Amino acid sequence: MELFDQRRKTVVAMAHIGALPGSPLYEVDGGMDRLIENVIVDVEKLQAGGVDAIMFGNENDRPYELTGSVESIAAMTAVVAAVKPVLKVPFGVNYLWDPYATVAIAAATGASFAREIFTGLFASDMGLWQPNAAKALRLRRQLARPDLKLLFNINAEFASSLDSRTIAMRAKSAVFSSLADVLLVSGPLTGQPAEMSNLKAVRDALPTTPLMANTGVNIDNVTDIMSIADGCVIGTHFKIDGDTWKAVDAARVNRFMDKLRSLPNAA
Numbered sequence: 001m002e003l004f005d006q007r008r009k010t011v012v013a014m015a016h017i018g019a020l021p022g023s024p025l026y027e028v029d030g031g032m033d034r035l036i037e038n039v040i041v042d043v044e045k046l047q048a049g050g051v052d053a054i055m056f057g058n059e060n061d062r063p064y065e066l067t068g069s070v071e072s073i074a075a076m077t078a079v080v081a082a083v084k085p086v087l088k089v090p091f092g093v094n095y096l097w098d099p100y101a102t103v104a105i106a107a108a109t110g111a112s113f114a115r116e117i118f119t120g121l122f123a124s125d126m127g128l129w130q131p132n133a134a135k136a137l138r139l140r141r142q143l144a145r146p147d148l149k150l151l152f153n154i155n156a157e158f159a160s161s162l163d164s165r166t167i168a169m170r171a172k173s174a175v176f177s178s179l180a181d182v183l184l185v186s187g188p189l190t191g192q193p194a195e196m197s198n199l200k201a202v203r204d205a206l207p208t209t210p211l212m213a214n215t216g217v218n219i220d221n222v223t224d225i226m227s228i229a230d231g232c233v234i235g236t237h238f239k240i241d242g243d244t245w246k247a248v249d250a251a252r253v254n255r256f257m258d259k260l261r262s263l264p265n266a267a
Helices: 031-048 070-086 099-109 133-142 167-178 196-205 222-226 250-261
Strands: 010-016 053-057 091-094 113-116 122-124 127-129 149-153 159-161 182-185 211-213 231-234
Touching (some): 010 031, 010 250, 031 053, 031 070, 053 070, 053 113, 099 133, 133 167, 182 196, 222 231
Parallel strands (some): 010 231, 053 091, 091 113, 149 182, 182 211, 211 231
Antiparallel strands (some): 122 159
16 A cells, blocks of 8 residues: 555655764764664654654754755665665655755655645745756656655745645645645644644545645544545654654553554554
């Protein structure tokens, strides 16, 4: 069965990599070895809990950049490659907030999918945010990875859209003109849920395109969200105390997955 098959509810769990070399929060003590060790521990807990896929992300490379640095892109590629031997489920990557770096890392590491902001125009913490979907998809083709699924986050975190169209129309346009494989709807910040009205608007507009809730899904709202979405990307809720920057809490993963699998069409 396809990972993003609409006949089941897909859980993509985040494996947050610590701050990478070159970023302000990078911890020199321990270096790359510690980054890899910490990610492996998290991945093993997530897999043991029964998630469907893992997505590697550089969430702690704050402040974020719209164009990735050479050293951070190289480091993230090295981390993912080092963790691959312990993976038992499909994996994806997301280099914040650079779609071209994301596609490149995904191709280099053999990822099954990649998530990013590929379309739109936003006012953001990083300034004017203007991705280029055509460039990203052409890179995917040049790297001989037409099979790489692209997850389009259509309403960016840490930003506000400057597009006056409805979210439903932006979603339809992303599928029609930019060839989105999967649509993601986010809340305003990491760990905050998407508006249910936004999820419903996109679902109604595109009933046959896989739709995932991208942020803020937790054990309390998962039933309502999964009544609309085909799955979710989840990171913060799986962490100790629900803190994005802490390690994965295996008990939280198990409780969430047990509840999710009890829902209709979730297994």
